[in-house]
Amino acid sequence: MARQEYLHGFDRKEQMRLLHQARFLEPYVYRGVDLEFKETLLEVGCGVGAQTEILCRRFPDLKITGVDRSDAQLAVARKILKAKLKHGQVTLREQDAQQLKLAKKDYDAAFLCWLLEHVPDPVAVLKGVRKHLRKGATIYCSEVFNQTLFLEPYSPAYLKYWFEFNDLQCSINGHPFIGAQLGHLLKEAGFVNIQTEIRPFHFDSREPEKRATFTEYFFDILLSAEDSLLASGRVDKKTIAEMKREVEVVKKAKDAVFFYAFVRATATAP
Ligand SMILES: C[S@@+](CC[C@H](N)C(=O)[O-])C[C@H]1O[C@@H](n2cnc3c(N)ncnc32)[C@H](O)[C@@H]1O
Known part of the structure; x- marks a missing residue:
């Protein structure tokens, strides 16, 4: 199996970023997630429990x-979900999602969010999930599609950094464009009734506050790889300083545009 590294790291700042991100993106990620009459859910790549908390x-x-x-x-x-763990609403397991092995094989649904981009073998993850679902169960996947980023005014330092960010992720067997591949991957893993939907964040002068907030939020994602990119020599401090200046322009310029899209896929276990 291919070696796996993790782009964002596991420090406290990154863990807090995940909690903030889940709440910030909740209206976009949870649109169409219907688990009302389901009893059991398998959440793979649950991280610090940011989505688990929202799901509960x-x-x-x-x-x-x-x-x-x-x-x-x-x-x-474990800290965030202390009460839920105590009452048995949540159970946590430490496992590699590529070799999923749980006693229960008939979950009613599965939820994967920003996981497959980090995993060398996403089909192995999806096949493993399928084996743990009952017939007719639904899987929800939300994944990045980093090729879709667009900024106005033109921001060359930002785009250079973004290229290196994605290239670094590819070099450690990750998949920064995996949103576009979700349909194919779910098919390969044996799911049926596969639906994919592009979910855009598109902000311009009609919503200047949202545009600034999203630009800022997205910049935090870029900065989460700052140490790795500097250590690898892929970007220098000058590029980062210039990128910070560009971000301030995109946040305030009258004609600025922020565009990014992720992909939501749903499918059924046969
Ligand atoms: C970007 S975080 C997303 C966490 C959570 N889904 C959320 O939205 O907040 C990705 C998570 O996937 C986990 N992860 C990466 N590779 C994994 C693997 N092979 N098996 C299980 N978890 C993995 C990481 O430890 C990390 O917690």
Whole structure:
């Protein structure tokens, strides 16, 4: 199996970023997630429990099994979900999603968010998930499609950094454009009734505050790889300083545009 590294790292700042991100993107990620009459959910790549917390709030009757390969992430999840763990609403397991092995094989649904981009073998993950679902169960996947980023005014330092960010992720067996491949990957893994939907964030002078907020939020994602990019020599401090200046322009310029899209896929276990 291919070697796996993790682009964002596991420090406290990154863990807090994940909590903020989940709440910030909740209206976009959860549109169309219907788990109302489901009893059990398998959440793979649950990280610090940021989505788990939202899932518990939205669907209080659901019993959730969260899986992540990082003990550091699960340690935070254990704190955040303390009450839910105590009452048995949530169970956490430390496992590599590419070799998923759980006792229960008939979950009613699965939820994967920003996981497959980090995994060398996403089909292995999806096949493993399918084997743990009952016939007719739904899988929800939300994944990045980093090729879609567009900024106005033209921001060359930002785009240079973004290229290196994505190239670094490819070099460690990750998949920064995987949103576009979700339909194919789910098919390969044996799912049926596969639907994919492009979900855009498109902000311009009609919503200047949202445009600034999204530009800022997205910049935090870029900065989450700052140390790795500097250490690898892919970007220098001058590029980062210039990129910061460009971000301030995009946040304030009258004619600025922020565009990015992720992909949501749903499918059924046969
Ligand atoms: C970007 S975070 C997303 C976490 C969570 N889904 C969320 O939206 O907040 C990706 C998570 O996937 C986990 N992960 C990466 N590769 C994994 C693997 N092979 N098996 C299980 N978890 C993995 C990481 O430890 C990390 O917690």
